[in-house]
Every structure is written in structure tokens, then in C-alpha cells.
Amino acid sequence: MKKPIKQSVKNYLGDFELNNEQLSALQLLDKKAQSQVSRQRYWLSGIAASLLCLILAAGGYYKYQQNNHLLIESIAREVITNHHKMKPLEVAGQRINEIAGYFDKLDFAPAHTALVHALQKDLIGGRYCSIQGETALQLRMRDGQNVFSTLFEARYDDSKFDVLPVIEAQEAPITVNLDGYRVKLWVEKGIVMALVEKG
């Protein structure tokens, strides 16, 4: 039966349809592509999260290092100031054992350290002081050229001094050069130690 050409063509082509198998094959292309996109998104989001963590960690580490640097400098400045003031000694003696009894307000016993040889021969006495609010002692030494150096010892508080190297952990002392002085900082025998010498 004759019909307008549009209708006839529509009917003729309308008879051609994809069978279920063909349809499934084509729709599978889409599913595969979607899962590939999902996988890509998964990996990309993983990479983005990792990068973010890295940036935050780097930022945190930088901040931590910055804070550590400020704390170390603060301790160094404090002991230099104490050394420079040359306040009168409260107790005189050439051996730590001789003067240790004077420092009975401390909750630790003044200790020897192998890192300060002058302590054995140049000690002239000591006095109380404080480092970062902790009660401390200072042991003053004077060498043959009449040059003074001071060893400070304070109770170790890990909330304040955990940035300092521990000798027993094979860590080397931190050395800071400030205002013409050389300051060495470390922890030994559970005591914070700071040595100030002419730089």
C-alpha cells in the first residue's frame, strides 16, 4: 500500500532493530568505559589525597622545624645571658662532688659529663639559675688564659626539651653560634646540659 514517503521509509527502517545480543555488546562498551572512568577517578583521588597528605606533612614538618629552631635559639640566648651576667658564685669548689651538696633544691644530682673536659680542671664554683622556667644550676670554669665558660644543668622535661639530642642515643650535641659565643646543647643522664664558651 502506498503511503507518504516519510512514513514508508520510517516503517522500512523501523523493522531493523538490534537483537539482544547486539544491544548487550554495545551497552557493555558503556559499562566498561564507566568502570574505567571510575578506576581513573579512584586513582586520581588517591593521588590527590596522597599529595594533600604530603603537603600537609611537609607543612607540619616545616612548622615543627621552625618551632624547634625558635626553641633552641631561645635556650641558647637564655644561657648566654646567664653566662654573660657573671653573677656571683653561690658556692666555690674545684670538684663537682665538693659543691654538689649545695644544690639540694634540685630534684637531680649535678652530674659529670665527658663532653666538658674543663670541668675536671677548671671548675671554680656554681650557683642556681633557671632555663626555660626550670630550676637549674650553672657551673663556672676558668681556663689558664682567664677565659670563662659555663656549664648549665637542668631537669629534663620532655614537653620542653624533646627537641634536644640525647647523647645515650648516639646523637651529637646541637651547636649554636650567637653573639660571639658558642653554645652546645644536649641531654645526658636525664639532664639538660648547655655549655657556653667564647666563640
Added chain:
Amino acid sequence: MSLFAKNTLNLLYQFGIALTGTPEDAEDVLHTALERYLANPPIDIKDAPAYVRTVMRHCWYDELRKLKTRRNYLQVNHAEQHDDTPIHLIEEDLESLMISEMEIARVWSQLEDPQRELLYLWCVLDYTAQEIANELGVPRGTILARLHRLKKSLRQQAEIDQQQGAGA
């Protein structure tokens, strides 16, 4: 509607048949075009089926070019350039043609690729000459001329069929 909905895929398949002339080639071209589309999906696309039809068209003519059998397509383009027969560029001209499905089925394989493609866009998708021109990237006048020649060709085919029927 999703590009991968049954109805949309069937319409694209029918376009493939119009484009290539055979269901087998139609399926191949559609498959290839969808793969290309999915491998590099365009951003901000307004009409995904139209985009896929364009990809199918390119796939098909690439295939023909590879096989060096663009003869049909080239002949039609050549005819457009050199057919000096005066034509009435009226879109409704072809609409008045009455033809049966059986006649369409008989002449279908004798139509050139671009003619079948034109019939699909015009009859199945109900595109205007301007819309077809936009999709194919040719002037509207060219589309009207093709429609006119298509009508002439279909009439001739129908007459031949009638004579053969009467002869038999």
C-alpha cells in the same frame, strides 16, 4: 535519553543501515563510533546521537576511502556539480511522493550512500532541510537539490519496477 538506551541505539543502528546499506556494516560502524565516542567523550555536547552519527559518517567514509570504493559518494558529488537540470527547490516537493514499503525495500540497495543517509535524517528523524544541512555541514540549497534528485530517482525506480511487474 541516554545514548545507550535501547531506542537510541536502534535509531543509530538504523542510521548505520541508511549510511552503509547493510546491517553488518551498520553494526560495525556503530560499534567503532561508540568506542571512539567513549574513548574521548566531548565536553558540553548538546546532542550526543548527532555527534555519534557524525563519527559514524567519518568512520564509514574512512573505511570506503581505505577500500578505494568511494565511487558512489564521489559520483553523487560529481552529479551535484554538473547536473544542470532546472530544479524546484521546495522541501515539500518530495513529501508529496507516495510510495509503498515494498518499493522502498526494492530501491533501497540501489540508492547511493548519501541518498540513504539523507532519507534517514529527513524521514526517520524528521529533520528539516536546514537541520540536515547543519548536520552535514553543507548549504541548505544542496540538501534541497539532493532531495529533488532523490524524488526523481525514486520515481524512475518505481516506474521501472512497475514496467517490470507489468512485463512479468
